[in-house]
Amino acid sequence: MKLEFTSKIDFPEMERKVLNYWEEEKIFYELREKNKKGNKFTFLEGPPTANGLPHLGHALTRAIKDVVLRYHAMKGENVFPWIGGWDCHGLPVELEVEKTLKINSKKEIEKFGIKEFNLKCKENVFKYKKEWELMTKRIGFWIDLENAYSTMENKYIESVWWALKRMWDLGLLEKSYKIVPYCPRCGTPLSSHEVSQGYKETEDPSIYVKFKVDGEDAYFLVWTTTPWTLPSNMFLAVGEDIDYVLLDSGEKYYIAEAIANKLFQNPKILKRIKGKELIGKKYIRPIDEIIYEGKGFFVVGGDFVSTEEGTGIVHIAPAFGADDFEIGKRENVSIINPVDREGKFIEGPWKGKFVKEADREIITYLKKKGLLFKSEKIKHTYPFCWRCNTPLLYYPLDTWYIKVSTMRDKLIDYNMKINWMPNHLKEGRFGNFLTEAKDWALSRDRYWGTPLPIWKCDEGHYFVPSSFDDLLNHCDSKPEYFEPHRPWVDDLKVKCPVCGKDMKREPYVIDVWFDSGSSTFAQFHYPYENRDNFDEFFPVDFITEGIDQTRGWFYTLHVVNGILFNSNAYKNVLTLGLVLNEKGEKMSKSKGDVVDPLPWMDSLGADAIRLYMYSIPPWRDRRVSEHLIKEYRSKTIETLWNSYIFYRNNSYLDNFKFDGGEIINTLDLWIISRLNSTIKCIRKNMDSYEISKATECIESFIKDLSNWYIRRSRRRFWEEKITPEKLSGYRALYTVFKEFTKAIAPFTPFIADYIYQDLTGNRSVHLEKYPEYDEGLINPDLEKEMELLIKIVEMGRRARQIANIKVRQPLNLMVISTEDQKTLQILGENSEIIKEELNVKRLDLTSELRYLKFKVKLNPSLAGPILKDKFTEVSKIITSMDPKEFVNNSIKIMNFEIPKEAIIIEEESDPLFVHVSEGNIHIFLSKEIDKDLYFEGLAREIVRRIQIMRKEMDLEYNDRIEVFIHGDEEIEETIKKFKDYIQNETLSIIKENIENPYLKEWEIEDKKVSIGIKVINK
Ligand SMILES: [Zn+2]
Ligand SMILES: [Zn+2]
Structure with missing residues (x-):
């Protein structure tokens, strides 16, 4: 692979190169081998x-x-x-x-x-x-x-x-006529797990219907959200122990007592009765358009009736609900079902209409007959077909089931052995579903699927083959090529193994979710082949x-x-x-x-x-946009890339070859320690699938490497001679890139391989072993120390931001206060670094909060009622006290017990300082800028402009230049005062004028400054 390294990298282009390399060199297959x-x-x-x-x-x-x-x-x-x-x-x-x-x-x-x-x-x-x-x-x-x-x-x-045959042998497959969730468009029942995937919020009618009591001047008041099921009504159900009332509100209604007050204002109660007293009462069908002459149309008891919604009196249509169906069975009636399998009425005035579309006409019908008490809309969740989005019906059908409900306890046991991430799913969403595991409606009245391998003869014998061969051995003639799909499988002439008569296949295919649920073994063609593979798998x-x-x-x-x-x-x-x-x-x-x-x-x-x-915990939803990813990329991958470019350019210039020599510099020891603790952290988290935590370790290492290690080491690498300090740095960086690219290879496989191959000349990072960490190289004290310094510098930068003063503007004083002696000691040992990083002349370290004053006062609304006319007097005493005395306790003054909530402590910082605090550390940054500081700040601004121009001229960092700087009096003054400084920082000699310079006009602090540059040694 031809590797190219520039600071402006086209990441996608680099990745395509890596992809081609992997493919040509067959790296993946080599790894598997x-x-x-x-x-x-x-x-x-x-x-x-x-x-x-x-x-x-x-x-x-x-x-x-x-x-x-x-x-x-x-x-x-x-x-x-x-x-x-x-x-x-x-x-x-x-x-x-x-x-x-x-x-x-x-x-x-x-x-x-x-x-x-x-x-x-x-x-x-x-x-x-x-x-x-x-x-x-x-x-x-x-x-x-x-x-x-x-x-x-x-x-x-x-x-x-084979799996279905096993279940058949275990007696777990059975056919029964039941109410099933059914998609009228697809013409097939669905399983409970399919239904649970299709719940959506929807708007349906919500109507209260009057059912005339037979031989009594009263109505049962009944609620439903499926008016289309009313033509099929056969019973009304009440709860035997629920309290009902008969009330008069112009007309007389039976209704659960708990509902009466919600539906009527001050209802006149005529009598109170228990549900069981209503059982057996006959009523007149509100819709009698479907001819039916059998038994029905009276009140029955139902333990599913509640008063949570509706009226406490439930409309029962045995054709369209599981509870309803059970009642129909109990009462031994043949059910009224005027709806065909496409969900359309086949008789009555709504003939040809899809049921949901008939709702409105049915409501009008009831209104005309004076049987509609109230009609509203309701928003509720209702199941839809997970594939075609049609509202499901509950419909009576012959369906093959797997008797999963008999396996519940076992399935719950096995779940205990699973490590769910996140863990709450184990007992929650998944566990709950298992506790209520329904029998699995397996058969589908469809075409493209695994055919249900059950054959039946006229005598009622069943045959479930144990393999394709077993099936073909029971056929009259074998086809040349066996195709198990429909319709070919149905063309086979299968003979009954018991009576020898012709058999017919049960005309279904199976739930596609059974296919994928079988992938553990079916991917191996188990048990016909690869038994060992499966056992190991x-x-x-x-x-x-x-x-x-x-x-x-x-x-x-x-x-x-x-x-x-x-x-x-x-x-x-x-x-x-x-x-x-x-x-x-x-x-x-x-x-x-x-x-x-x-x-x-x-x-x-x-x-x-x-x-x-x-970077986001896998189970969390994540916001994604090109903008968000770009932003994230610049903090991570781009930063890593630039860090590597920095190492590469410098080590090439110095012709550095890694020699395994000693690492001596504290900063180097620190980054090596960070490298090892980062690898430890990634390993620990990846071993427990904590991908986002591992990624956090990667992010923070890249940040430390670039924003601290390289920035703090820059000057060392810019020195012309190869010093032991510089060598130590190169060794550290080489080690970092070699091990870190291995550590991130599973995460960002492209950039990892690109850098790794360039650095080592090896074949691919993906053929390397995942790096180990060396506990001996991890120095927790040093890491803590550096972490503290980094934190202080970040706090200092924040203080400058608050004061709106750039880091280039030198300031006189920063005070750090903390009561922690260890912290003070570490900061004392590193005060030069802090001063340099934050560009301050003096650093004061103290355990006193010298620049922070506290003002103490009483909260009048809390203290007033306690102190009454002594408020002013106590207030004066409080204000003069040391705030430390109030921090945790109430206080007693002049025999008054004043609770600590009644005392307000306000921070008041010195107006000459910016105050920033984190935990028990406070920093105070002096905002004062006197003339000297001002000129020094200007000098730094000039240096920066010259450096930008050097970059624009593509100069090597050791090229020497001549420069002129023209501006107002203050600029002249600055140059006079800081000539040496500017010349050293920019490798230049300042002159009055230069011929044919590279010229640029700048604006520095509202001043016009023109700068001209010319290279001397080119
Ligand atoms: Zn459907
Ligand atoms: Zn038979």
């Missing part, structure tokens, strides 16, 4: 669906996976199997195909042909595979995509069938995906593997927060602010995006 014998660190790729474009959130997931895997690989571990995966089946794909075919229903699909439709689906699966691969490569995510598993491959499907050491997967992939992995292997599926699971826009809002397709990560990587660089993402 090298670690083959290492301890296994197992990782499972949560398979993305490649039929949609990747966005920034996907890039985040990939960056997080990469930093963890690279870290473990550098530790010599065998990351296994380190392959990608693709989720291929299910509604996401079918929906896309429906869109391209411009169709929108199952009827149309079947007209188009299942075979043709599924071929289209297969084609569509990898529509954006290239984009995914490109994004994966560009962000620097090392993973084997050539050998990625894909859930639609025959081998994968065979493993999934399982349970997985590490998985990570978005927080939404808590009820998606994390859940189905846990359930499928828990049932099959009686174990947790994974040991460590890291959940990731959302990527938000700069304003902190969720990015969305509808708002059009979903970010394609590629252009960002091409303008900001992948390293910058990666490190920025790592």
